[in-house]
Amino acid sequence: SSDLCIFGDYDVDGVTSSFLLYTLLHDYLGHKAVKIMYPDRLADGYGLKVHHVDTIKTKGHDLIITVDNGITSIQEVMHAKNIGLDIIITDHHKALDILPPADAIINPQVSPLYPFHGICGAGVVLKLTHALLKKSKLSPEVRQSILNHFIPIVTIATVADCVPLINENRALVKR
Numbered sequence: 081s082s083d084l085c086i087f088g089d090y091d092v093d094g095v096t097s098s099f100l101l102y103t104l105l106h107d108y109l110g111h112k113a114v115k116i117m118y119p120d121r122l123a124d125g126y127g128l129k130v131h132h133v134d135t136i137k138t139k140g141h142d143l144i145i146t147v148d149n150g151i152t153s154i155q156e157v158m159h160a161k162n163i164g165l166d167i168i169i170t171d172h173h174k175a176l177d178i179l180p181p182a183d184a185i186i187n188p189q190v191s192p193l194y195p196f197h198g199i200c201g202a203g204v205v206l207k208l209t210h211a212l213l214k215k216s217k218l219s220p221e222v223r224q225s226i227l228n229h230f231i232p233i234v235t236i237a238t239v240a241d242c243v244p245l246i247n248e249n250r251a252l253v254k255r
Contacts, residue, residue: 082166083113084143085136087128087150089201090121092240096233097147097170097201104209108226109216115141128153133160142166148201150182151175151190157182170204172243198244202237203252206230231255 084105088098098116105111117132119125124132127149133156136144143166150157150169157180160167170186179185186208188194199207209230213223235253243249 082143083141084111084115084145085139085141086114086116087132087136087144087146088116088118089126089148090118091148093201093237094118094148096237097205100202100205100209100230100233101145101147101170103230104212104226108218109212115139128156130156130159132156133163133165136160137163137165143168146170147205148172150180151185151187152180154178154180156180170201170208172199172201172204196247198247198249200234200237200241200243200249202234202241203243203248206234 086098086101088094102114102116106114117136119127119129119132128146133144144160145168147170149171151171151173152175154176157167161181167182168184169180169182172187172189175187175190179190186204188197188199188204210227213226216223231252238249238253245253
């Protein structure tokens with residue numbers, strides 16, 4: 081059991097992604113040591129910075145999960161690993177030529193096996209939610225009801241992030 085910090089983004093996609101992952105972990109899976117942190121839009125700009133990693137470590141967290149950011153945070157992830165933090169990146173943005181040395185990366189842009197690259201950050205978190213629920217001890221009915229509860233929130237993120245309304249995105253928004 082880790083004391084974990086969800087590191088989001090300040091836009092609609094990032095805030096809904098943070099909310100979804102927090103709600104899943106805290107409310108449905110019973111992990112009470114979860115906090116959310118966002119960058120300051122004006123002072124920090126987009127994404128994880130070294131000083132965020134230091135703050136997260138100082139606050140006693142041992143795991144960072146990024147949502148809607150992190151795929152280009154090479155130096156920041158290296159720093160996190162160097163100071164003893166585990167880090168999981170969930171993102172939907174395009175990667176640089178090299179990937180950050182995270183413990184896990186969930187991003188349709190970098191997964192050769194995932195056929196649709198157009199989902200938003202909250203869509204990636206919905207995929208993670210589905211995978212975690214499948215591994216949980218919750219009944220199939222409860223798992224489905226959680227996913228159903230999350231779909232309108234992911235729809236808001238999908239529309240607000242202006243990802244293409246085709247394929248999975250169209251099915252999600254239509255539903």
